[in-house]
Structures are given as C-alpha cells and as structure tokens.
Amino acid sequence: MRAASLALRVAPGPARRPARRALARLPERDPHRGRGGASRYGPRGVPAPAGVPGAPVPGRVLHLVTNSLPYRNAGYTVRTHAVARAQRQAGLDPQVVTRLGFPVAQGIWDGRPAQVVDGVPYHRLLPLRMPGTPEAALARNAELAARLVERLRPAVLHAATDHPNGRVALALRESFGLPVVYEVRGFLEETWLTQGPGRGRDSASYRERRALETHCMKAADLVLTLGEAMKEEIVSRGVPEDRVRVVPNAVDEVFLQPLPDPGDLRTRLGIDPGEMVVGTVSTLTPHEGVGTLLSAGAELRRRGVPLRLLIVGDGPHRAALERQAAGLGLRDAALFTGRVPYAEVRAHHAVLDVFAVPRTAERVCRLVTPLKPVEAMAGGLTVAASDVAAMGELVEDQVNGRLIPPGDVQAWADALEILLYSPNRRRMMGDAARARVARDRTWAHIAGRTRDAYRGLGAV
Structure with missing residues (x-):
C-alpha cells in the first residue's frame, strides 16, 4: 500500500453524531x-x-x-x-x-x-x-x-x-x-x-x-x-x-524500493554525521523487550561506540522505558519519537544502521511473528532479533540478520557492536533480507x- 495514502484517501461523506451516552454503555468495572x-x-x-x-x-x-x-x-x-x-x-x-x-x-x-x-x-x-x-x-x-x-x-x-x-x-x-x-x-x-x-x-x-x-x-x-x-x-x-x-x-511493493535519503530527518532528530543508529518501530509493551535494547545501548556507549538509539512508537510501557533510559545515562542518546504517521515509517527506517527486535522469551513472542521487521527487511535493513521460533521464520542467522538470545544484554551488545562496525556485512545481510521478502512476502x-x-x- 502506498504509505502516504492511508490517512488521506478517505472518501468524504456526511457524518452523524450519536449522543455521547448512546455508544458508551459497556460495563467498565472489572x-x-x-x-x-x-x-x-x-x-x-x-x-x-x-x-x-x-x-x-x-x-x-x-x-x-x-x-x-x-x-x-x-x-x-x-x-x-x-x-x-x-x-x-x-x-x-x-x-x-x-x-x-x-x-x-x-x-x-x-x-x-x-x-x-x-x-x-x-x-x-x-x-x-x-x-x-x-x-x-x-x-x-x-x-x-x-x-x-x-x-x-x-x-x-x-x-x-x-x-x-x-x-x-x-x-x-x-x-x-x-x-x-x-x-x-x-x-x-x-x-x-x-x-x-x-x-x-x-x-x-x-x-x-x-x-x-x-x-x-x-x-x-x-x-x-x-x-x-x-x-x-x-x-x-x-x-x-x-x-x-x-x-x-x-509488505506492499513500495517497501521494496530503496529507502529515502536520511539526511534531513537525521538533522531534525539531532543525530550527528558520525553517529551510528540502532532502533525499532514497535508498540511499547513489556514483551517487546525494548528495555534490553536500552541496556545493550548503554553498554555500547560505555565501550566508546558513538551510538544513538531510535525508539519509534508508543504504548503503555513508554514512560517506564524513558525512566530506564534516563537511569542508564541515555537521556540524550535514546530518542523516543512517539507514534509517527505510517507514511513516515520508511523515512525512520532510513536513519537506522540496524533494526532491532529485542522481544522477550514470553510464549507469545515465541509464537507470533510481527509485521514491523518484515517492513524493515523489505527496505534492506539488517534485522537483529531475539532468537525465538517466530523470529526464526523470518531471520536466518548470519545470512539475512542476526538471532540473539532474548534478554541477554551482553550478547546483544556484542552482536550489535560487530554489526555496527561491519558495513559490508550489513549490506550483504540487508540485500538477502530484501530478496527474502520479495520472494514470498508481498x-x-x-x-x-x-x-x-x-x-x-x-x-x-
């Protein structure tokens, strides 16, 4: 689907306004x-x-x-x-x-x-x-x-x-x-x-x-x-x-096209030219595991890696994640954009060096494969994901991405550090990821x- 069309191409029509009490009667107790x-x-x-x-x-x-x-x-x-x-x-x-x-x-x-x-x-x-x-x-x-x-x-x-x-x-x-x-x-x-x-x-x-x-x-x-x-x-x-x-x-085939130039958005986000970016697009709930990514990012910055973290999305866990980022010394290094229009998702993909899916080992994460990493792979991004069965259906380790033990901060930091300093490897993985999606996931x-x-x- 053409991303820009989702919020704009809505056929007009007359709107009626039911009374406020008319459509709010479901019980709210327990x-x-x-x-x-x-x-x-x-x-x-x-x-x-x-x-x-x-x-x-x-x-x-x-x-x-x-x-x-x-x-x-x-x-x-x-x-x-x-x-x-x-x-x-x-x-x-x-x-x-x-x-x-x-x-x-x-x-x-x-x-x-x-x-x-x-x-x-x-x-x-x-x-x-x-x-x-x-x-x-x-x-x-x-x-x-x-x-x-x-x-x-x-x-x-x-x-x-x-x-x-x-x-x-x-x-x-x-x-x-x-x-x-x-x-x-x-x-x-x-x-x-x-x-x-x-x-x-x-x-x-x-x-x-x-x-x-x-x-x-x-x-x-x-x-x-x-x-x-x-x-x-x-x-x-x-x-x-x-x-x-x-x-x-x-994905729609538009996602298989080359990503847009990231320069303007990087500038608006305050990302310096020499900084590398790892991030995700997600609903911010506990089982998405974004806390693991924050902790791994803090470890990489302690190692001297010029890293910024880009967290795109919103959800019930956002405030807790922002507090965690501040406690880890990432107040300026972790960028929380909130929810962005669907038309802007690919622009945020273009800012990233690595797309992260740090899901926990909860049963729901082992079973259900999300949409967001498919969209990232279509754009040629290297995806680093938790090594759970559902993600293994998308990511082939060391071929079109990396699979990393869920919740293991040191393992995540080590794997991300190697990827960030290996642009040729990322490029090959990204090309393989795009080909994987183009083959049977349109x-x-x-x-x-x-x-x-x-x-x-x-x-x-």
Missing part, C-alpha cells in the same frame, strides 16, 4: 468479569440472527474485524487494509465491517455507516444505544451484521481475531449458510499474561479466553494464521492440520493465497 462475578464473555455461541439468505456474489468477501484505518493505525489495521487492497487487485471484492460501536464508542465522532479508504469499503455497525452487557453487545453485533450480509450477499465470511469476531461470524453462518474463515493473528490470551502482575494460566480469565479462541478455531471451516509456529499451536488445540493455512505478514502474494483458500470453500 475488565475480566461480568455482573455477579460471571464470565464477561457469556456462552460460546452467539444467537443466530434472523436473516434471509440470498444468492452469494462469487468472490465477495466480508471481513469482520475489531477496528480499522483511518482511526487505528497498528499492525492489525495495516494488515486488514493491505490484504483487502491486494484482494481487490487480484479480482476479489473485499468488504470490511468493524465491531459494534467502532469508532464512536472509542470517542471518535464519525457516525457514517460506511466509508471508503483507498478503494476499500468499510462498514460501521452503530446502534442508537450500546447494549449493557458484552453478551447483548455480541448479539446486537450479529443482528446488525446480518442486515449487512443480506444487502452485500458475500460468498465467504472472513473473521480476524479476537474471538468476538469469530463468534459473530459463526452465528452468521447459522443464518446464511456461508463458510467461515477464522484468521488467527495472535494469541491474545498469551498477550494478556504479559500485561500486568498476578496473571497466570490458572486464572479463570486466561482459561476463558483460550477456550473461546480455540472454539472459534475448531468451528471455522478454515483457519488462516501468520506462521508455522502459530500453525503448530493451533493444530495442538485439536484443529486438523489440513484446515490450517499460513498466510504470513507481508501482499499480492498473500492475496493469491487467500483467493486459493476461498476457492477451496467454493466461494470464488
């Missing part, structure tokens, strides 16, 4: 338990909504997602948009519908029922009032989605994690007889474990989340996922291997994989 201590998720099955089946339009896909561009810019929303755009170019007719209340329930006062971004139609489900419980919200989500299905007549329902989207799609299958694809983009119950103290696999919340995700995987007609480690996990939950296909994260390639998957379900 984020994991409902009224009376009951599960917030309710029964696994969402009631099948009333609907009149019609003749499906071959090749028309209804993607059910949580949120979307242009209001949420993250790996999840970028993937949705990129897949849909590539599917259009491949001759399919993708339509996207976001979860009940989005974006108004998130405080974004755009009440249009639909909008078009880069040619991709996005549909919104905006009731006059949000239901008072999660169970009722899912039922209402299915009811409004059923009206959309009646009008659009898709040939396949393609839901992306997490489980509410999958459960709504399964309810629609009961009403309309359409095949359901469940796309597992992550294991959010594993992510939940990393987000605070006192969370364990023996907790009711974890078990409920895992059970509901597994339910969606088993009930779907086909499961798509991002990598082989994720596929192995899904199969281990009882899903037949022949019903699971890998459709990895990818969105056009992924669109072909999804088309083949739909064809197997009789939807094309």
Whole structure:
C-alpha cells in the first residue's frame, strides 16, 4: 500500500453524531468479569440472527474485524487494509465491517455507516444505544451484521481475531449458510499474561479466553494464521492440520524500493554525521523487550561506540522505558519519537544502521511473528532479533540478520557492536533480507493465497 495514502484517501461523506451516552454503555468495572462475578464473555455461541439468505456474489468477501484505518493505525489495521487492497487487485471484492460501536464508542465522532479508504469499503455497525452487557453487545453485533450480509450477499465470511469476531461470524453462518474463515493473528490470551502482575494460566480469565479462541478455531471451516509456529499451536488445540493455512505478514511493493535519503530527518532528530543508529518501530509493551535494547545501548556507549538509539512508537510501557533510559545515562542518546504517521515509517527506517527486535522469551513472542521487521527487511535493513521460533521464520542467522538470545544484554551488545562496525556485512545481510521478502512476502502474494483458500470453500 502506498504509505502516504492511508490517512488521506478517505472518501468524504456526511457524518452523524450519536449522543455521547448512546455508544458508551459497556460495563467498565472489572475488565475480566461480568455482573455477579460471571464470565464477561457469556456462552460460546452467539444467537443466530434472523436473516434471509440470498444468492452469494462469487468472490465477495466480508471481513469482520475489531477496528480499522483511518482511526487505528497498528499492525492489525495495516494488515486488514493491505490484504483487502491486494484482494481487490487480484479480482476479489473485499468488504470490511468493524465491531459494534467502532469508532464512536472509542470517542471518535464519525457516525457514517460506511466509508471508503483507498478503494476499500468499510462498514460501521452503530446502534442508537450500546447494549449493557458484552453478551447483548455480541448479539446486537450479529443482528446488525446480518442486515449487512443480506444487502452485500458475500460468498465467504472472513473473521480476524479476537474471538468476538469469530463468534459473530459463526452465528452468521447459522443464518446464511456461508463458510467461515477464522484468521488467527495472535494469541491474545498469551498477550494478556504479559500485561500486568498476578496473571497466570490458572486464572479463570486466561482459561476463558483460550477456550473461546480455540472454539472459534475448531468451528471455522478454515483457519488462516501468520506462521508455522502459530500453525503448530493451533493444530495442538485439536484443529486438523489440513484446515490450517499460513498466510504470513507481508509488505506492499513500495517497501521494496530503496529507502529515502536520511539526511534531513537525521538533522531534525539531532543525530550527528558520525553517529551510528540502532532502533525499532514497535508498540511499547513489556514483551517487546525494548528495555534490553536500552541496556545493550548503554553498554555500547560505555565501550566508546558513538551510538544513538531510535525508539519509534508508543504504548503503555513508554514512560517506564524513558525512566530506564534516563537511569542508564541515555537521556540524550535514546530518542523516543512517539507514534509517527505510517507514511513516515520508511523515512525512520532510513536513519537506522540496524533494526532491532529485542522481544522477550514470553510464549507469545515465541509464537507470533510481527509485521514491523518484515517492513524493515523489505527496505534492506539488517534485522537483529531475539532468537525465538517466530523470529526464526523470518531471520536466518548470519545470512539475512542476526538471532540473539532474548534478554541477554551482553550478547546483544556484542552482536550489535560487530554489526555496527561491519558495513559490508550489513549490506550483504540487508540485500538477502530484501530478496527474502520479495520472494514470498508481498501482499499480492498473500492475496493469491487467500483467493486459493476461498476457492477451496467454493466461494470464488
């Protein structure tokens, strides 16, 4: 996708403004338990909504997602948009519908029922009032989605994690007889474990989340996922291997073009010509391991390496990381830019000598391959990543990057020092990385994989 288009090419349309109370009724007490201590998720099955089946339009896909561009810019929303755009170019007719209340329930006062971004139609489900419980919200989500299905007549329902989207799609299958694809983009119950103290696999919340995700995987007609480690996990939950296909994260071909000249941005960031830069683009959460990168950077500066660290992104761990950087004496050496527009990501890539993915050894990191390093590799950057299974699917050590023990500050410092003082090695690794992505990790390639998957379900 052309990066600059994401926030600009939004078809105009009339906006309505629901009352503030209309779309803010979900309970806020305990984020994991409902009224009376009951599960917030309710029964696994969402009631099948009333609907009149019609003749499906071959090749028309209804993607059910949580949120979307242009209001949420993250790996999840970028993937949705990129897949849909590539599917259009491949001759399919993708339509996207976001979860009940989005974006108004998130405080974004755009009440249009639909909008078009880069040619991709996005549909919104905006009731006059949000239901008072999660169970009722899912039922209402299915009811409004059923009206959309009646009008659009898709040939396949393609839901992306997490489980509410999958459960709504399964309810629609009961009403309309359409095949359901469940796309597992992550294991959010594993992510939940990393987000605070006192969370364990023996907790009711974890078990409920895992059970509901597994339910969606088993009930779907086909499961798509991002990598082989994720596929192995899904199969281990009882899903037949022949019903699971890998459709990895990818890039638009614009990312394969040479990176822009970094001079102006280096100047604006205050980076001197002789300084070397290691950095990352990431959501700043604990399991991303940016603290390891900061500690390794401090060690390199103690060794006399003229290093700056560039941390692009935002998230709940940012304040803690900034405090850590100050405590390590990196107040001026570590640059925290916050979130930058997607159109500027490649400009920040161009500033870097090495792109770092210092993820921890948490189970979610071992399983899930992120999008950001794929984008960096496409630009010819050398990627230094934690040696976990998911990253091993992208990075071949000493060939197109480096794999380093997660959390090992000395190992990270040693590996980065060698790379920083080896420009020819970095260049060769970067060239190999770009070739790896160009071979089978473009969105056009992924669109072909999804088309083949739909064809197997009789939807094309």
